[in-house]
Amino acid sequence: MSIIGFNFTKVDVERKNASAKKITINNNIGISSIEESEVNISGAGSKPVKFNFFFHCQFEPNVGHIKLDGEVIALFPEDESKKILADWKAKKNVPADSATKVLNTALSKAQIMSLTLAKDVNLPSPVQLPKVVPKHDPAPEKK
Numbered sequence: 001m002s003i004i005g006f007n008f009t010k011v012d013v014e015r016k017n018a019s020a021k022k023i024t025i026n027n028n029i030g031i032s033s034i035e036e037s038e039v040n041i042s043g044a045g046s047k048p049v050k051f052n053f054f055f056h057c058q059f060e061p062n063v064g065h066i067k068l069d070g071e072v073i074a075l076f077p078e079d080e081s082k083k084i085l086a087d088w089k090a091k092k093n094v095p096a097d098s099a100t101k102v103l104n105t106a107l108s109k110a111q112i113m114s115l116t117l118a119k120d121v122n123l124p125s126p127v128q129l130p131k132v133v134p135k136h137d138p139a140p141e142k143k
Helices: 078-091 096-120
Strands: 002-015 024-036 046-060 064-077
Touching (some): 002 046, 024 078, 024 096, 046 096, 064 078, 064 096
Antiparallel strands (some): 002 064, 024 046, 046 064
């Protein structure tokens, strides 16, 4: 499996109530649908599959939200793509290895986009960023 394409298809961000003292941020990502891709790939035996995904950040209590929808296009051997499409149609099931790679691709791009959008509308960062912590030297020993 190779990732050959990525697009955001919907971006929705809103800040509602900025007066909350304690804000809880809930992030959620998932695959909403899978379909055949219209991308033309020359090469026998390979077929692209489009995974539609959502990434939602909810800022509680009723502070705001960021909702991103998009698509990840992955290239599979033709027999594997047919199986993925059939499994999705029958059971809404995705093989774990494929879902992991697709969701990690979507998550890395969606988190970057959500950081920018949160900054633009003055919401707190939806992703925990690393912080510099000063190193404390132990107290000198007394003789």
